[in-house]
Amino acid sequence: MKLQFSEKDEAFRKEIAGWLADNLTGEFAQLKFRGGPGDEHMFPEERKRWEQKLAEGGWTCVGWPTEYGGRGLSIEQQVIFYEEYARAGAPGRMGHIGDGLTGPTLIAFGSEAQKAKYLPGILAGTEFWCQGYSEPGAGSDLANVKTKARFDEAKGKWVITGQKVWTSLAHESEYCFVIARTDPDSKAHKGLGFFLVKMDQPGVTVRPIEQITGTSEFNEVFFDDAECDADDIVGEPGDGWKVAMGLLGFERGVSTLGQQMAFQNELNEVVKLARENGAANDPQIRQRIAQAHIGLKIMRYNSMRMLSGDKGDGSLQKEALIYKLYWASWHRDLGELAVDIMGPEATILPEAPYELNRLQSLFLFTRSDTIYGGTNQIQRNIIAERGLGMPKEPKW
Amino acid sequence: MDFAFTDEQQMIRDTAEAFLKDTSTSEAVRTAMVSELGYDAELWQRLCGEMYWQAIHIPEAYGGLGLSYIELIAIVEQMGRYLLCAPYFSTVCLATNALLCAGSEEQKAEYLGAICEGKTATLAWSNTGGWTAASVSASARKDGDDYLLSGDYRYVIDGASAELLILAAKEAGSDAVQLFAVDAAAAGIERQALPTMDQTRRQAAIQLKDLRVPAGAKLACESGDAADALNKTLQLATVALAAEQAGGMQQLLSSAVEYTQERKQFNRPIASFQSIKHKAADMMMRNEVARSSIYYAACVADEALNGGELSAELPEAASIAKAWCSEAYFKNAGEAMQMHGGVGFTWEYDVHLYFKRAKASEHLLGNSDQHRENIAALLLDGE
Numbered sequence: 001m002k003l004q005f006s007e008k009d010e011a012f013r014k015e016i017a018g019w020l021a022d023n024l025t026g027e028f029a030q031l032k033f034r035g036g037p038g039d040e041h042m043f044p045e046e047r048k049r050w051e052q053k054l055a056e057g058g059w060t061c062v063g064w065p066t067e068y069g070g071r072g073l074s075i076e077q078q079v080i081f082y083e084e085y086a087r088a089g090a091p092g093r094m095g096h097i098g099d100g101l102t103g104p105t106l107i108a109f110g111s112e113a114q115k116a117k118y119l120p121g122i123l124a125g126t127e128f129w130c131q132g133y134s135e136p137g138a139g140s141d142l143a144n145v146k147t148k149a150r151f152d153e154a155k156g157k158w159v160i161t162g163q164k165v166w167t168s169l170a171h172e173s174e175y176c177f178v179i180a181r182t183d184p185d186s187k188a189h190k191g192l193g194f195f196l197v198k199m200d201q202p203g204v205t206v207r208p209i210e211q212i213t214g215t216s217e218f219n220e221v222f223f224d225d226a227e228c229d230a231d232d233i234v235g236e237p238g239d240g241w242k243v244a245m246g247l248l249g250f251e252r253g254v255s256t257l258g259q260q261m262a263f264q265n266e267l268n269e270v271v272k273l274a275r276e277n278g279a280a281n282d283p284q285i286r287q288r289i290a291q292a293h294i295g296l297k298i299m300r301y302n303s304m305r306m307l308s309g310d311k312g313d314g315s316l317q318k319e320a321l322i323y324k325l326y327w328a329s330w331h332r333d334l335g336e337l338a339v340d341i342m343g344p345e346a347t348i349l350p351e352a353p354y355e356l357n358r359l360q361s362l363f364l365f366t367r368s369d370t371i372y373g374g375t376n377q378i379q380r381n382i383i384a385e386r387g388l389g390m391p392k393e394p395k396w
Numbered sequence: 397m398d399f400a401f402t403d404e405q406q407m408i409r410d411t412a413e414a415f416l417k418d419t420s421t422s423e424a425v426r427t428a429m430v431s432e433l434g435y436d437a438e439l440w441q442r443l444c445g446e447m448y449w450q451a452i453h454i455p456e457a458y459g460g461l462g463l464s465y466i467e468l469i470a471i472v473e474q475m476g477r478y479l480l481c482a483p484y485f486s487t488v489c490l491a492t493n494a495l496l497c498a499g500s501e502e503q504k505a506e507y508l509g510a511i512c513e514g515k516t517a518t519l520a521w522s523n524t525g526g527w528t529a530a531s532v533s534a535s536a537r538k539d540g541d542d543y544l545l546s547g548d549y550r551y552v553i554d555g556a557s558a559e560l561l562i563l564a565a566k567e568a569g570s571d572a573v574q575l576f577a578v579d580a581a582a583a584g585i586e587r588q589a590l591p592t593m594d595q596t597r598r599q600a601a602i603q604l605k606d607l608r609v610p611a612g613a614k615l616a617c618e619s620g621d622a623a624d625a626l627n628k629t630l631q632l633a634t635v636a637l638a639a640e641q642a643g644g645m646q647q648l649l650s651s652a653v654e655y656t657q658e659r660k661q662f663n664r665p666i667a668s669f670q671s672i673k674h675k676a677a678d679m680m681m682r683n684e685v686a687r688s689s690i691y692y693a694a695c696v697a698d699e700a701l702n703g704g705e706l707s708a709e710l711p712e713a714a715s716i717a718k719a720w721c722s723e724a725y726f727k728n729a730g731e732a733m734q735m736h737g738g739v740g741f742t743w744e745y746d747v748h749l750y751f752k753r754a755k756a757s758e759h760l761l762g763n764s765d766q767h768r769e770n771i772a773a774l775l776l777d778g779e
Contacts, residue, residue: 001405001466003695003706005397076397271775280776283769290768293775294716301399301688308400322681377670383680384673388653391668 005076013080019057020088028053028091035092036262038365039358040217044172047094051125054095061099061123068107068115069123075307079257086261094172098122098129102177102196105247109194109234118196121174132164132178132197132221133244140378143189143241147223149180149233156230158195160203160223166372170206170219173199178223179244182237192240196232203227213364214354256303256323263296263331266362270338273359279341288337295330302326321387325379328369335366399691401470408463409470413477415447420478422746428481429595429749433557435481443482444514450488451512453701454496458504459512465632465698469639469690476640477647479596479749483516486554489636490629491517494562496701497632498575498625500616507560507577517560519629520549520602527630527762529564529573529623534604536565536574536614543614545576545584545607551760555600556589562615563604564626572621576613584608594756596749628700631714634761635693638717641725641757642686644750648732649679651746656735666735675731682724686717693717712774719767722758729754 005013024032028050035047054060063078064070073081093099103122106114121127138144147162160180170176176197183191197204203226208216234243274280274289306320338359339346350357356364370376384390401409419439428436444450453468454460468488475484488511495507511517522531534547545565549555563576580587584607590599617625653676656667666672696713699706729751733740740747758764 001401001691001695002398003692009397079397275776280772286772286776287765287768289775290719290771293771294719294768297716298685298689298692298720301692302685304397304399305688305691308398322684325677326681326685377674380674380677381670383677387680388649388673388676390653390657390673390676391665393670394664394668 005080009074009076009080012077013084016059016081016084017088019059020084020090023053023057024088024090031091032089033091033265035094037092037369038213038215038361040092040169041215043091044094044169047091048125048128048172050091051093051095051128053125055123055125060095060125061103064103064107064119064123068103068119070103079304079307082258083261086258086265089265092262094128094169095122095125097131097168097173098127098175101131101247102129102175105177105194105234105243108246109239109243111231111234113231114196114234118175127174128169128172130167130170130173130176130199130221132167132176134166135163136165140375143192145179145181145192147178147180148184149178149182149193149195149237150184151182151230152227155227157227158193158230158233160195160197160226160228162223164221164223165218166209167206167219167221168217170199170221171208175199176204176221177234177247179240180223182233182240189241191238192244193237194234194240194243195228196234197223197226197228201226211365212367213356213361256306256327257300259327260296260300260303263299263327263334266334266338266358267292267296269358270334270341273338274341277341277343279343285337285341288333288340292330292334292337295333299327299330321379321383324374325376325383328373328376328379331369332366335363339363399695401466405467405470408467409474412447412449412471412474416474416478416480420475420480425479425481425596425746425749434554434589434595434598435483435557440482440516441514443484449484450492450514452488454492454508454512458508460508465635465701466691466694469636469694469697472636473639473643473646473687473690476643479644479647479746479753481596483518483554483557485597485633485636485640486518486558487511487516489633490519490553491558491560491562493632493701494519494575494626494629495577495615497629498615498617498622499577503577503615510560515560516554516558517562518552518554518558519562519564519633520552520555521564521626521630523548523550525551525759527634527766529626529630532564532566532573532623532626534563534565535568536576537568539608541611542608543574543576543611545578545604545609547604549602549604550590550599552600552602553760554598555602556587556598561585561602563602564622570621573623573626575615575617575622575626576609577615578607578609578613582607582609592756594749594752596753597756628710630761631710632697632700634714634718635690635697637757637761638686638693638714638721639690641721641754642683642690644753644757645679645683645686645721645725645728648728648747648750649676649683652676652679652732652735655739659737672735675735679728679731682720682728686721686724689717689720712771715762715767715770718762719764719771722767723764725754726751726758 034042062071062073062081066072149158149160152159178195178197179192182193203224205222207220209218279285451460452463456462523533536543536545561578561580567574586603588601592599656672657665659666693713696706696709700710733747736747739745
């Protein structure tokens with residue numbers, strides 16, 4: 001075990017930090033610390049231009065292999081990249097679904113033609129992706145997908161019908177990856193396909209969902225005979241679940257460390273406010289602030305363990321299993337702490353009709369953390385069943 | 397950056413697990429914990445003679461193995477897991493660290509050499525259960541070439557059985573903290589074993605009445621005030637204690653999961669109920685997170701012992717680990733007892749041994765609230 005980074009890695013840290021300092025200026029200066037969770041709807045056009053700026057510097061898709069246009073960074077350097085990105089206050093990534101999910105999925109499971117067609121737009125920061133998994137009847141029970149895909153021989157295209165929900169930034173995206181049932185008689189995780197669908201077509205309708213924050217980063221997406229090409233299915237019909245689960249694995253990669261730096265920025269704001277308004281003198285608030293600090297530090301240690309790999313005792317998988325439950329609960333608690341430090345002033349909004357300040361928004365938005373991407377309850381089932389080998393629920 | 401055990405560290409950890417699983421069985425623990433000494437002297441001889449664990453992080457120059465604090469933590473975690481009754485924490489994590497932090501070359505050669513040969517030792521610093529040098533209350537008064545030590549100590553780990561005592565006292569006049577290495581059999585030391593709720597770790601009260609010690613027994617400590625050295629010692633010990641706690645949590649989780657898979661009610665293993673699974677999942681989360689906190693703190697502790705660049709992080713890393721592990725161990729012990737149902741309340745099952753050990757460990761070297769306040773002060777006070 002060793003905690004220090006090598007000299008080469010520290011030199012890399014200087015390089016990315018320097019690039020960010022030089023480029024997060026001018027029209028991009030207003031984006032500092034913006035576009036994170038709860039703020040994702042803000043400055044979409046400017047943040048897309050920022051993606052293109054990143055691409056110019058070669059700072060998109062830094063973890064992809066070089067043969068696919070990525071930077072091929074080592075785990076250590078990816079860690080450093082995400083740390084410095086968040087430390088600089090660079091904005092929430094509009095491209096994170098393409099960069100972190102679509103790309104790695106296509107590289108692992110896609111055809112050469114799919115890679116050639118879709119990877120360049122992600123690398124260039126010109127094409128954005130959203131994720132079509134959940135449906136009104138397929139939340140925790142994700143495999144209960146009802147959206148259907150049938151192959152139209154005459155058109156030579158896949159035709160998709162159904163509804164997806166909780167689709168982040170669907171209205172800002174060029175493409176959506178969609179799990180849909182290719183075998184209409186199949187059940188659960190069998191008979192699914194994984195499709196790459198263009199959003200700008202007559203068969204796709206996006207309807208924003210108004211959240212408890214009064215804002216909308218989540219959407220409903222309706223597919224009414226939406227079409228995609230014959231070769232826009234990843235793998236074979238029936239492989240959809242395998243591809244989708246592979247993709248969820250990518251979600252727990254190094255970007256978790258970038259997320260933690262964003263959390264650190266939030267915690268810093270909470271600490272600053274407590275010092276300013278005197279809450280830092282309250283013994284109970286002191287305990288809660290310390291607990292938040294401890295929780296975030298350990299989150300980082302936990303990720304470092306996860307990324308350093310295990311030595312065959314299975315601990316890697318176990319650490320990965322607990323990650324979502326841990327960070328979501330921590331973040332929700334931070335939201336509660338933030339408004340408790342604000343005190344009664346937390347109940348007054350900056351402006352009518354419903355404008356929230358950053359901490360109010362944090363308080364409300366973090367209620368979604370323990371629900372999306374597998375609720376805390378589902379996470380506990382997964383930990384108990386896969387991590388501890390406890391029996392599955394009896395089937396009804 | 398590589399935050400995983402090296403192959404050698406993994407081997408040491410696995411060896412410790414296998415050895416302790418064999419030797420520190422439930423029967424062995426129950427025999428040792430009611431014995432007069434509080435531990436099995438023969439097993440201690442094996443730990444020292446065969447495994448050489450007492451010498452793990454003592455530099456080779458003094459006869460030790462010269463391994464890092466990470467190896468020590470890997471072993472201590474397994475000791476906590478198997479509730480080893482032995483004067484290891486007192487000898488290695490308290491006294492040895494005190495000698496490493498404050499002793500002169502000659503003192504280290506003498507006392508650490510003796511510890512390498514199996515001598516037991518402990519550190520006595522407080523009468524109140526305080527966890528910093530600020531809690532030192534005994535006094536040391538210069539008398540010719542000697543010092544006269546007076547005062548009371550309580551909660552001294554293995555204080556009645558240790559052969560060498562490191563005693564903390566405040567020097568009359570300057571109020572500087574000094575540490576003295578004293579033979580436990582010296583006249584003027586009264587030791588009283590205290591009956592403990594957690595029988596797996598012994599505590600004692602020690603009373604000094606004008607104990608005369610030669611000036612050479614004072615640990616050298618270049619600055620002339622051993623307060624910093626004592627604080628560092630206690631922080632190093634705190635990291636080790638947190639590792640014991642993480643190990644205990646692991647065993648509680650394993651036994652609770654195993655029991656709930658065997659125990660049937662309503663014609664199903666109770667492990668198939670979500671109310672049980674979710675408790676187990678939370679236990680595992682707290683446990684894995686605890687391990688991350690101790691491995692990080694172990695790396696920092698090793699740097700602190702060797703003057704590395706992360707040395708200054710030791711107070712924070714130790715407080716983070718202890719704040720998390722104390723609460724998590726006790727919480728997991730309570731949940732494990734609940735999951736065992738009625739049998740968890742019996743003397744026969746081992747859950748209560750861990751439950752008691754968890755509470756005792758929580759109050760040793762500062763509880764979670766105290767360590768959180770330590771963190772709060774670092775974050776919120778001053779500039």
